[in-house]
Amino acid sequence: MTDSALIAPETLNQICDALAGPGWIVLPNFLSAATVGELHQLAQQRRDQFNRAGVGREAGHQVRNDIRGDSVLWVEHDDAAMLNANARMAALQQQLNRDLYLGLIELEWHFASYPAGAFYQRHLDQHREQDTRVVTVVQYLNPSWEASDGGQLRIYLDDAQSVDITPYGGTLVVFMSNRFEHEVLPATRERVSLTGWYRRRSL
Numbered sequence: 001m002t003d004s005a006l007i008a009p010e011t012l013n014q015i016c017d018a019l020a021g022p023g024w025i026v027l028p029n030f031l032s033a034a035t036v037g038e039l040h041q042l043a044q045q046r047r048d049q050f051n052r053a054g055v056g057r058e059a060g061h062q063v064r065n066d067i068r069g070d071s072v073l074w075v076e077h078d079d080a081a082m083l084n085a086n087a088r089m090a091a092l093q094q095q096l097n098r099d100l101y102l103g104l105i106e107l108e109w110h111f112a113s114y115p116a117g118a119f120y121q122r123h124l125d126q127h128r129e130q131d132t133r134v135v136t137v138v139q140y141l142n143p144s145w146e147a148s149d150g151g152q153l154r155i156y157l158d159d160a161q162s163v164d165i166t167p168y169g170g171t172l173v174v175f176m177s178n179r180f181e182h183e184v185l186p187a188t189r190e191r192v193s194l195t196g197w198y199r200r201r202s203l
């Protein structure tokens with residue numbers, strides 16, 4: 001990994017201010033091109049370990065191409081190849097707790113790969129009252145992506161407007177998991193990301 005494990009203090013402040021205000025933020029070039037390349041390559045090397053993502057829990061869990069078409073690989077906390085990536089996310093967790101008192105205890109995150117044409121229908125990441133997901137974090141790992149490749153993340157804002165975010169490599173998106181419905185639009189090529197949720201203890 002070439003990137004330092006650290007996130008610039010101004011960036012941490014910017015994220016906290018945004019979550020306390022509008023509740024969401026997009027930061028282009030959060031990851032350097034070198035880091036995007038390395039993480040993208042890692043995802044390709046581990047291609048065989050990805051599993052089709054499902055919807056619903058436990059007995060109700062099923063693969064539904066009409067709802068979401070991605071495959072995912074969960075990131076382990078002691079994964080040596082993810083040392084810096086995990087450290088960056090730990091630094092952000094610490095700052096969110098310090099500034100916003102969110103009481104986050106862990107990040108669970110996975111690589112996600114959407115084949116060409118795949119999408120994820122409009123949904124809310126925190127959909128049950130008992131759900132402990134507080135903050136959603138997405139990082140895109142798509143080198144040389146063009147807006148015309150598609151794959152935008154469409155976030156539905158509070159005031160019945162929406163914003164489309166193109167998944168350029170290195171872009172970070174952070175938003176409050178219980179506030180914004182969102183969807184992933186189909187792309188013309190494979191779309192790779194790291195998506196995670198900071199969790200609090202269940203009440």
Ligand SMILES: O=C(O)CCC(=O)C(=O)O
Pocket residue numbers: 112120125138152153182183184193195
């Ligand atoms: O990849 C994205 O832009 C968002 C993915 C998403 O909404 C999810 O995995 O819950």
Ligand SMILES: [Fe+2]
Pocket residue numbers: 123124125182
């Ligand atoms: Fe989501």
